[in-house]
Amino acid sequence: MRTRAAIGHLAFLALLLGAWDAALRFGWADPTLLPHFATVLETLWRLLLDPDFRVHLGVTALEVLLAFVIAAPLAVSTGCILGEKLHFGRVVNPVLHFVLAIPQSIFLPIFILLFGIGISAKVIFGVTHAYFVIAVTTVAAVRSVPLPLVTAARAFGATPRQVYTRVYLPAMLPLVVTGLRIGMIFNIIGVLLAEMYGARFGVGHKILGWGESFDLPKLLAGILLVSVLTIVLNELMRAWELRAGRWRPATWQV
Amino acid sequence: MSAGFIEVKGVSKTFTGHLAPVEALDRVSFSVAEGQFVSLVGPSGCGKSTLLQILAGLMESSHGEAHIAGECVSGPMPEKVGMVFQEALLLPWKTAAVNIGFPLELRGVPKPARRERAHALLSLVGMCDVADRYPHELSVGMRQRIAIARGLVHDPSVVLMDEPFAVLDEQTRVRMGQELLAIWQETRKTILFITHSLSEAIYLSDTVLVMGPRPGRILDVLETGLPRPRTPEMIGSEVFGRLRNRIWQLIGEAQP
Numbered sequence: 001m002r003t004r005a006a007i008g009h010l011a012f013l014a015l016l017l018g019a020w021d022a023a024l025r026f027g028w029a030d031p032t033l034l035p036h037f038a039t040v041l042e043t044l045w046r047l048l049l050d051p052d053f054r055v056h057l058g059v060t061a062l063e064v065l066l067a068f069v070i071a072a073p074l075a076v077s078t079g080c081i082l083g084e085k086l087h088f089g090r091v092v093n094p095v096l097h098f099v100l101a102i103p104q105s106i107f108l109p110i111f112i113l114l115f116g117i118g119i120s121a122k123v124i125f126g127v128t129h130a131y132f133v134i135a136v137t138t139v140a141a142v143r144s145v146p147l148p149l150v151t152a153a154r155a156f157g158a159t160p161r162q163v164y165t166r167v168y169l170p171a172m173l174p175l176v177v178t179g180l181r182i183g184m185i186f187n188i189i190g191v192l193l194a195e196m197y198g199a200r201f202g203v204g205h206k207i208l209g210w211g212e213s214f215d216l217p218k219l220l221a222g223i224l225l226v227s228v229l230t231i232v233l234n235e236l237m238r239a240w241e242l243r244a245g246r247w248r249p250a251t252w253q254v
Numbered sequence: 255m256s257a258g259f260i261e262v263k264g265v266s267k268t269f270t271g272h273l274a275p276v277e278a279l280d281r282v283s284f285s286v287a288e289g290q291f292v293s294l295v296g297p298s299g300c301g302k303s304t305l306l307q308i309l310a311g312l313m314e315s316s317h318g319e320a321h322i323a324g325e326c327v328s329g330p331m332p333e334k335v336g337m338v339f340q341e342a343l344l345l346p347w348k349t350a351a352v353n354i355g356f357p358l359e360l361r362g363v364p365k366p367a368r369r370e371r372a373h374a375l376l377s378l379v380g381m382c383d384v385a386d387r388y389p390h391e392l393s394v395g396m397r398q399r400i401a402i403a404r405g406l407v408h409d410p411s412v413v414l415m416d417e418p419f420a421v422l423d424e425q426t427r428v429r430m431g432q433e434l435l436a437i438w439q440e441t442r443k444t445i446l447f448i449t450h451s452l453s454e455a456i457y458l459s460d461t462v463l464v465m466g467p468r469p470g471r472i473l474d475v476l477e478t479g480l481p482r483p484r485t486p487e488m489i490g491s492e493v494f495g496r497l498r499n500r501i502w503q504l505i506g507e508a509q510p
Contacts, residue, residue, distance in 0.1 A: 152343040155310050156357035157332035166360070170347050247347035249390040 035217045044221035057225075059201040063119055063191045067126025071187065072180055075131045079138020079179075093139060100132040104190065108197050117198040122191050129190030130183035137179025141172035174245030181237040188230055258285025259444050260292075260309070260412060264318035266469075267304055277469035278304045281318065284463055284472055286446060288411070291438055293447045293455035294463045297505060301470025302448045306416050309446070310337055323411050332357055336405035336413040336443075340420050342397035344389040344404075351376065351385040354404045361408075375403035378437060395426040402434065406441065415447045419454065428486060431458055435484060453489055456480070456497050464501050466508035473504045 020037050023029040035043075047053045082089040082096070108125065115121035145168055153167045195204025203226060210219040267279040278301040286292045296302050307313040309320050311330040320327045323334055344353045352359075354375055355368030363371075376382050379399040389397055398418060405413050419427045431454060438445055449455050455462045456478050466473045478497060480488055488494055 146343075148339065148341060148343050149345065151312060152337070152339060153356075153360070155312055155330050155332070155337045156360055157330050158360050162360055166356075167345070170345070247388050247390075 032214070033216060035220065039217050040220045040224060043217040044225060047218065047221055047225070053206070056201055056203055056206050059119065060191065060195065060203040063122040063126060063195075063202065064188055066119075067123045067187050067191060068130060068184060070123070071127040071130035071183065072134060074127075075134035075179075075183065076138050076176060078131075078135045079176075080142060082135070083139040083142025089139065093136075096132055096136050096139075100136055104129055105193055108194060111194065112198050117200065119201075122194040122199065122202065125194040126187040126191040130187035133186050134179045134183035137182065138172070138176055141175035141179070142168070144175060145171040174241060174248060177237070177241040177244050181234065181241060184237060185230070185234065192226070259288035259290075259323060260286040260446060261321040262305075262309070262318070263320070265305065265308060265315045265320060266317040267301070267308065267313070268316045279308075279315070280469035280471045282465075282470065282472055283318075284475060286444060286461070288444055289442050290460045291435075291445045291447065291458055292461045292463060293449055293459040294465060295449055295452055295455040295501060296465030296470065297467050298450060300465045300467050302450075302465060303416055305470065306414050306446070306448055310335060310414055332361070332410070333408045334410050334412060336408060336410040338398075338401050338405040338413065338415040338418045340417045342389070342394075342401040344397055344400055346389050349386045349388055350381065350392065350400045353389070353400055354407055357404065357407050371407060372403070375406055378406070378440070379403045379433070395422055395430060398422065398430065399433070402437070406437075406443070410443070412444045412446070415445065417448050417450065420450070427454070432484075432486075434458065435482075439483070452498050452501050453494075455501075456494060457484055457489060462497075462501065464504050466505065473508055476500065 017037055020034070023034060024031060024036060082092055104125070107128075111121050111125050115124055149171070150163055150167055153163050158166060191202075192204035192207075195202035196208040199205040203222060207219060207222040207226070210216075210222060262282055262284050265279055265282045266277075269276045269278055282301075282305060294302050294305070304313065308315045309322065309327060311327050322331065325331065325334070344350075345356060348356065351369065351372040354372040355363075358368045358371060373382070373385065376385055379402055381396060381399050381403070384392060384396060384400075389400075392400070398421075402418065405415070419430050422430060435458060447455070447458060457480075459478055462476045462478060464473045464476065465471065476497060480493060
């Protein structure tokens with residue numbers, strides 16, 4: 001089953017690259033707008049060796065990391081409190097959903113006005129992107145814990161602390177990890193968007209610049225790099241998610 | 255009658271909800287002797303489960319008090335009182351054996367001792383081969399056997415069972431009843447068994463406590479007097495039928 005899926009994925013990739021090659025070979029695409037894949041790979045390699053570009057990559061990584069480290073604990077604790085305190089949750093939960101529904105990109109000009117074009121604006125924009133989706137998922141995780149399990153644990157003499165550590169946390173974990181993973185995706189969207197809008201450093205800033213100067217090999221190399229890195233990060237978090245939810249029947253796993 | 259092993263004295267419970275208060279139990283009193291198998295039957299909503307929750311220390315009574323093994327119930331007493339619920343309520347992220355040991359884990363019993371105890375109980379309920387399976391890999395009946403084993407893990411003197419076989423199909427239910435009797439005969443626990451099935455109550459018990467509809471109260475206490483070991487053929491016997499009719503009659507008369 002797994003090898004079959006892998007063969008399918010490879011075939012899809014080969015098809016994509018084949019179409020790319022064919023487009024150039026048969027003159028369907030303008031070579032100045034679509035450089036050859038080999039050129040893109042070569043450009044990417046040179047970019048990775050370029051100390052100047054590595055600074056940009058490092059800045060983006062730092063912003064993403066900082067934003068996540070700030071957003072995740074804040075959002076998970078918010079979610080726990082809102083999931084637990086029903087009355088409070090009834091008031092605040094809809095607000096979380098409202099904010100989550102608004103595309104945060106429209107606030108970017110305000111963020112830039114408030115926080116400038118340094119690292120802080122990107123980190124804060126990443127935080128606000130990740131925070132709401134993680135909080136909402138954590139609320140759902142708290143609500144998903146079956147109350148009879150809690151009652152049973154109490155009957156077996158569990159202290160309130162034990163109810164939390166032995167029942168609530170393990171029951172919530174897989175869903176919370178799902179939230180963290182999706183929060184990370186949102187976080188990266190936020191950081192890159194802020195970098196593209198106004199910045200002196202960062203991969204987003206570079207990619208925008210390459211686009212504006214029609215430097216297609218670099219632009220595509222940048223896109224390829226970000227894509228690969230985010231896919232790898234997401235897959236790592238998905239592996240964690242599956243591990244945390246190993247006990248769930250296969251049909252629950254997404 | 256001398257003080258019983260389980261002693262319930264004038265227990266009443268009124269729920270104060272958003273609307274009118276609901277009277278769930280009205281001065282319930284009974285006593286159960288040590289080592290007896292006693293069933294509590296009554297129509298749905300008569301407060302059977304409420305009574306059991308009070309005995310388990312999960313809920314406070316509005317009036318009256320309950321004593322188990324000479325101790326007044328004021329909170330859960332896991333070492334003295336084992337619990338088995340209608341649903342197995344196993345922790346889905348723990349294997350069968352670890353689930354059985356869970357009440358010990360809450361008390362800080364070290365892992366090897368928990369594991370050993372769990373395996374002894376797995377063999378008691380005839381489930382040795384599923385020790386390392388997760389709950390979702392087990393059938394409903396198997397899960398309930400694990401739950402029964404977990405209820406016995408502290409070697410409690412009393413086991414409270416809240417309709418433990420209600421979700422099982424007829425055949426599994428009868429077989430599980432047989433197995434429960436065998437376990438009871440081997441361990442000699444005092445069992446208080448809640449059910450809405452009259453046959454099940456008569457078949458399993460020494461004594462049947464009959465409860466009437468809300469507010470729940472004890473209508474009568476019947477000694478079944480059936481010989482042990484019980485066999486499924488007894489369900490068709492004349493004595494059995496008479497007991498069954500008697501309970502029907504009691505519950506029928508109590509209907510408003």
